[in-house]
Amino acid sequence: MPDAPAALSGLEPLRAMLRGEASAASIGATPDFALVEDAEGRAVFRDRSGPGHPNPTGGMHGGRIATALGGAMGCAAHSTPASGEGCASTDLKVNVLRGLTPETGRVTAEGIVIDRGRRVALVGGRLSDGRGPRLAHGTPACMILSAA
Numbered sequence: 001m002p003d004a005p006a007a008l009s010g011l012e013p014l015r016a017m018l019r020g021e022a023s024a025a026s027i028g029a030t031p032d033f034a035l036v037e038d039a040e041g042r043a044v045f046r047d048r049s050g051p052g053h054p055n056p057t058g059g060m061h062g063g064r065i066a067t068a069l070g071g072a073m074g075c076a077a078h079s080t081p082a083s084g085e086g087c088a089s090t091d092l093k094v095n096v097l098r099g100l101t102p103e104t105g106r107v108t109a110e111g112i113v114i115d116r117g118r119r120v121a122l123v124g125g126r127l128s129d130g131r132g133p134r135l136a137h138g139t140p141a142c143m144i145l146s147a148a
Contacts (some may be wrong), residue, residue: 010081014038033109035075041113041125043075047106060100065127065131069094069138073111077142080116087121094138099136104129114145119144 017024017035017134037044045068070092076086100107111125120141 007105009083010085010087011038011040014043014049014075014079019093023079033071036108038075040079041076041116043072043111044077045075045109046074047108058101060104062096063095064138065096066092066094066138068107068109069111069125069127069136070110070140071111073077073123073138073140074142076111076113076125077121077123077140080121081144084146088145089140090120090143092138092140094136096136098133098135104135107135113125116144122129 014035016040018038019057031045035043035046036046047068052112072087073092074087074089077089081087107127107129109127111123113124114124118120120143123140123142125138125140126134127138128134
């Protein structure tokens with residue numbers, strides 16, 4: 001996530017990333033996922049190359065699944081704070097529902113804010129390949145932080 005001046009809302013840095021005016025967080029380059037859609041309370045990442053980083057049994061490494069979902073859900077939460085606020089994940093739970101292999105192809109991770117209070121945002125996420133049932137599901141809680 002690019003450095004966001006306190007005067008910007010949480011959604012403005014995401015929009016700058018989509019326009020190519022700001023760079024994404026460096027972790028985003030490793031798994032080859034890119035932000036492709038944003039709205040207040042929603043963010044979508046798409047895998048640019050298909051599943052990679054396999055574990056010893058040939059499936060997609062669980063850390064890659066968690067990174068994709070965590071990135072989408074974190075950006076969804078980050079898009080809701082007002083100027084002078086930010087957010088940080090307090091926990092992350094990921095359920096892998098279907099195995100991902102190189103044959104799965106490109107996947108999409110979507111994060112959506114379920115509820116946002118004054119101090120905590122609850123977010124949900126799903127990983128899919130667009131052809132069938134959800135591949136994985138995630139839920140983090142994100143603490144709303146004040147710059148003051």
